[in-house]
Amino acid sequence: MPYVTAGEENGANIDIYYKDWGSGQPIVFSHGWPLSADDWDPQMLFFLSKGFRVIAHDRRGHGRSTQTSGGHDMDHYADDLKAVTDHLNLRDAIHVGHSTGGGQVVRYLGRHGDNNVVKAAIISAVPPLMVKTSANPLGLPKSVFDDMQAQLFANRAKLYYDLPAGPFYGFNRAGVKTIEPIIWNWWRQGMMGGAKAHYDGVVAFSQTDFTEDLKKISVPVLVIHSEDDQIVPYQAAGPLSAKLLKNGTLKTYKDYPHGMITTQADSINADLLAFIKA
Secondary structure, eight states, X not given: OOEEEEEEETTEEEEEEEEEEOOSSEEEEEOOTTOOGGGGHHHHHHHHHTTOEEEEEOOTTSTTSOOOSSOOSHHHHHHHHHHHHHHTTOOSEEEEEETHHHHHHHHHHHHHOSTTEEEEEEEXXXXXXXXXXXXXXXXXXXXXXHHHHHHHHHHHXXXXXXXXXXXXXXXXXXXXXXXXXXXXXHHHHHHHSOHHHHHHHHHHHHHOOOHHHHHHOOSOEEEEEETTOSSSOGGGXXXXXXXXXXXXEEEEESSOOTTHHHHTHHHHHHHHHHHHHO
């Protein structure tokens, strides 16, 4: 399997697993918490069929990448992404991030610049800031994330069933049919990763303020968010991110779930393709 070494911890390599399929203009996908590159399968296959080169990696501590004990913060996530893009010598790339991966893309562009990037898209993404503060009154109370960490600590396997079975894919909404294989695929991806990385990752995705990163980005960015997102509330995320961006476009859905890249893949793929080709 292909890996790139992104650093060391206690004398051992931190190896980041990645997929690299096809040729043509590269699209780089960054996944959400606590999943893996596999969460992008519907997009990877679709854009591969359209002649693009598609790349996705497992974040440190997630999926097949090294289960490090440290470095589970947005700066390290962004640096690991840079290690992948540098290793593959990507040019004219398009970066796409979902949820926590959207934060990773924003921090990558804010921290490392966009010289080799032509466009980006963030979907159901955590920026500008998830947690409620005096300056961010629309955010979620810190107790929400403390409770998530407590549930992970107590029974990670149960939490990783309850989230996709309920709010992540909107299967708790009236009239929405539960699709068990999607739930178990989410569970499989989550349980592949490390509990320490996922525990620390809750702080990373909820307490990182991406405001200044968003302001630095000059390339066109498509911001996709649903008003019915039960994980990253719409009003505190999508519209605010689009407003902070120099060249942002907001695409709003009314009743799609947080995990729309899976359950509404056809719509999301069409939106992304139209944005890329525009």
